[in-house]
Amino acid sequence: MDKNTTIGLLLIGAIIIAFSIYNRPSQEKLAEERRIRDSLVMVETEKAKVAGEKQVADSVAPISQAKNEVADFFDSPSAITESDSLVSPTQSERKLVALENEKVKLLLDTKGGGIYSVQLKGYLRYNKDSLYLFEGDEGQFNLDLYNRKSVKLSSAEQTFVPIVSDDGRTVTMRLKNSDSQYLDFVYTLPKNEYMMKFDIRLVGMNNGLHPESLTNFKINWSQKLRRQEKGDAFEKRYSRIYYRYHNQGTKKMSESRKETKEITEPIQWFAFKDQFFTSVIIPDKPFESVILSSTPLVSENYLKDYKADAWVPIVADHEKNEYATGFRYYFGPVHYTTLKAYDKGVENPEDKLYLQELVELGYRWLNWVNKGLVIPVFNFFLSLNWNMGLIIFILTLMVKLIILPLTFHSYRSSAKMRVLKPEIMEIEKKYPGKDQEQMMKRQQATMDLYRRAGVNPMSGCLPMLLQMPVLLALFFFFPSAIELRQQGFLWADDLSTYDSIISWSANIPFITRFMGNHISLFCLLMTTVNVIYGLYNMNLTDTGQQQMKAMKYMPVFMSLFMFFFLNSYPAGLNYYYFLSTLITIVSTFMFKQFVNEEKLLAQLQENKKKPVKKSGFMARLEEAQKMQEKQARERAKENAKRNYRRR
Incomplete structure (x- = not known):
C-alpha cells in the first residue's frame, strides 16, 4: 500500500467519523424519544379520558372542567377542594389584560397566559393603520412540561388568573392549584422602553412533574410575520430569522426559501425580523439548544411563518421548592442606535448582546x-x-x-x-493591424508615449x-x-x-x-x-x-x-x-x-x-508587455513550424 492510498483511507475514515458525530442526535432529542416511547400507552389512556371534554376558546369554562385542567397540569397527589383552587365561574373567562408604556402596548391573554398582541405606538403600517407585530393567533407562546407519567402538559391550554401590580408595570399570569402549588408568567414593562422582562416560576411542583421538566424548560414561540411596508417583495428580501451564538457571531437564516435549523450550541438570543421591526427573545442564561424554522408565505397580508423550539436552563431553589428562569423580550424597531444602546455600560464583552447586528449594513469590510x-x-x-x-x-x-x-x-x-490624441492616432495608423503582434506594438508605442510625456x-x-x-x-x-x-x-x-x-x-x-x-x-x-x-x-x-x-x-x-x-x-x-x-x-x-x-x-x-524616470508601475507594465510580445513571437514560430510539417 503506497503513501497516497494510506492518506486517502485515513481521510475517508476521518470524514465518516466526523459525519457520524455531526448527525448523532442531541441529548434532548434522545430524551424526547424516550419520553414518547415510554408514554404511548399512557397517552392513549389520557386521550380516552378527555375525549368527551368540550374545548372552550373564547367562552366561559365550567368550574368542574377548569378544576380538572389544573389538576391534570399539576398532577398533584392530593385531591383538589373548592377552597384550594382560584378558578371560579367569573375568573375562568378569557380576558385580555393591557400592559403598556409610551412606546409599546401589549395585551396579555388569560387563555395560555401568553401575549395576545404587540402594538408599536410610534409607527404605522404603509396604509396608515396601527402597527401590530402580531395579534391573536399570529403569535403563540407555549411552555411544555411533562408530568411523572411522561404525559405532555401544555400551558397554552390552561386558563390563567391575572394579578396586576399597584404601579401597573407588572402583570403576573398565575395558574394555581393551591397556595403552595402554582405556575407564574411574570411580565414587567419599564417606562419608555421597547425591552420587557419576562420570568417563569414554578412553585411546589417537584412531586408532580417529571425530573427532566425541572432541569430545562422547553418553550415554543411562533409568529406569523405581517406585511408592514408597501413593497412586499422587497420587504421579504430583508425578513429573516437571526440568532447569535454565545460569545460568538450573529448568524442569519435564508430569506427566500423554507429552512429549519437545529442548533445544539448555546444561543444568546434569536430574533424574528422583518425589514424594519423585530421580536427578539433573550434568555438570562443562554438557550442550551434551539430548533428554528422559517417558511415563506404566498399571501397578500403575511410574509413568513417563524417557529422556534428552545430549551433553557432552570435555576432551582430546593428549599423553597421553586424553579425559575428569566427572559427579556425586545419588541421594537430595527434601529442601529437604539439597539446598540443596550450594550452601553456593559464592560464584559461576553455579556454584550450586539443587537445592532440585526441592521443590514453590508459586508464586514464595508459596514465601517x-x-x-x-x-x-x-x-x-x-x-x-x-x-x-x-x-x-x-x-x-x-x-x-x-x-x-x-x-x-x-x-x-x-x-x-x-x-x-493626435499622437495616439498616428500610432494607430503606424500599426493598423488587428493581429496580436501589431496590437502589442501599438500598445507598447502608446505606453512609451505616455511615459515620455509623464x-x-x-x-x-x-x-x-x-x-x-x-x-x-x-x-x-x-x-x-x-x-x-x-x-x-x-x-x-x-x-x-x-x-x-x-x-x-x-x-x-x-x-x-x-x-x-x-x-x-x-x-x-x-x-x-x-x-x-x-x-x-x-x-x-x-x-x-x-x-x-x-x-x-x-x-x-x-x-x-x-x-x-x-x-x-x-x-x-x-x-x-x-x-x-x-x-x-x-x-x-x-x-x-x-x-x-x-x-x-x-x-x-x-x-x-526631460530624462525619463520610470515609475515602478510603468516599469512593471513595460516588462509585462515585453513578456507578452516575446510569448506572441514564440507562439507564431510554433505555428509556422506546425504548418511547415503538415505540408
Whole structure:
C-alpha cells in the first residue's frame, strides 16, 4: 500500500467519523424519544379520558372542567377542594389584560397566559393603520412540561388568573392549584422602553412533574410575520430569522426559501425580523439548544411563518421548592442606535448582546463606512429636525467634497490623455493591424508615449476606487434605514420604498420580474442624468485608442441596466445616486474652466525633452508587455513550424 492510498483511507475514515458525530442526535432529542416511547400507552389512556371534554376558546369554562385542567397540569397527589383552587365561574373567562408604556402596548391573554398582541405606538403600517407585530393567533407562546407519567402538559391550554401590580408595570399570569402549588408568567414593562422582562416560576411542583421538566424548560414561540411596508417583495428580501451564538457571531437564516435549523450550541438570543421591526427573545442564561424554522408565505397580508423550539436552563431553589428562569423580550424597531444602546455600560464583552447586528449594513469590510460616517451624520441632522431629503443632500455633498481633490486629479489625468490624441492616432495608423503582434506594438508605442510625456493612465481610476466603498455602503444602508421610513420629500411620500408615478396590475414578462409593476420617478431621473453624463463623458475620455472606442458606450448601457435593477429600491437610494451624478456633472464643468488644455499640451511636450524616470508601475507594465510580445513571437514560430510539417 503506497503513501497516497494510506492518506486517502485515513481521510475517508476521518470524514465518516466526523459525519457520524455531526448527525448523532442531541441529548434532548434522545430524551424526547424516550419520553414518547415510554408514554404511548399512557397517552392513549389520557386521550380516552378527555375525549368527551368540550374545548372552550373564547367562552366561559365550567368550574368542574377548569378544576380538572389544573389538576391534570399539576398532577398533584392530593385531591383538589373548592377552597384550594382560584378558578371560579367569573375568573375562568378569557380576558385580555393591557400592559403598556409610551412606546409599546401589549395585551396579555388569560387563555395560555401568553401575549395576545404587540402594538408599536410610534409607527404605522404603509396604509396608515396601527402597527401590530402580531395579534391573536399570529403569535403563540407555549411552555411544555411533562408530568411523572411522561404525559405532555401544555400551558397554552390552561386558563390563567391575572394579578396586576399597584404601579401597573407588572402583570403576573398565575395558574394555581393551591397556595403552595402554582405556575407564574411574570411580565414587567419599564417606562419608555421597547425591552420587557419576562420570568417563569414554578412553585411546589417537584412531586408532580417529571425530573427532566425541572432541569430545562422547553418553550415554543411562533409568529406569523405581517406585511408592514408597501413593497412586499422587497420587504421579504430583508425578513429573516437571526440568532447569535454565545460569545460568538450573529448568524442569519435564508430569506427566500423554507429552512429549519437545529442548533445544539448555546444561543444568546434569536430574533424574528422583518425589514424594519423585530421580536427578539433573550434568555438570562443562554438557550442550551434551539430548533428554528422559517417558511415563506404566498399571501397578500403575511410574509413568513417563524417557529422556534428552545430549551433553557432552570435555576432551582430546593428549599423553597421553586424553579425559575428569566427572559427579556425586545419588541421594537430595527434601529442601529437604539439597539446598540443596550450594550452601553456593559464592560464584559461576553455579556454584550450586539443587537445592532440585526441592521443590514453590508459586508464586514464595508459596514465601517455606515457605522463611522453615514449613521452619525443622519443622527446629527435628525436631531435638528431637518427634512430627510435635505439630510441626504448634505450627506451627498459631504462625500463629494471629501473626494473633490482626487476627482480633479482624475479629470486632469483624462485631459492629459485627451490632448495627446493626435499622437495616439498616428500610432494607430503606424500599426493598423488587428493581429496580436501589431496590437502589442501599438500598445507598447502608446505606453512609451505616455511615459515620455509623464502621463499615468491608471491615475484616473483612483477616485472611482475610493468612491466605491461609499456607494456600496449606501446601497446597503438605505433599504435598512428605518430613519427613512414614511419620511416624505417632494413627490415621494416614503423614501424607504419606491416612488411610483406609473403603476399597473398586469403581469408583463421580463418587465414585472425585474422592475415590478411600476416606474419609480427618482430612478427614472437618476437613469436619465447618468445617460446624459455618459454621452457627454464620451468625448472627454476619447483618447483615440481603438480598444477604448469599444468601451465608450459601456456607461450608457450600465445606466439602462441599473434602471431595471434599482426601480424597486428605496427612493432615498435613487435620490442619492441622482444627486451624486448631478454634482459630478457640475464639478466636471468647473474643472473644464480651470484646466487649459493648450498649456497642458505644452507642458507634456516639455516633459518629453526631460530624462525619463520610470515609475515602478510603468516599469512593471513595460516588462509585462515585453513578456507578452516575446510569448506572441514564440507562439507564431510554433505555428509556422506546425504548418511547415503538415505540408
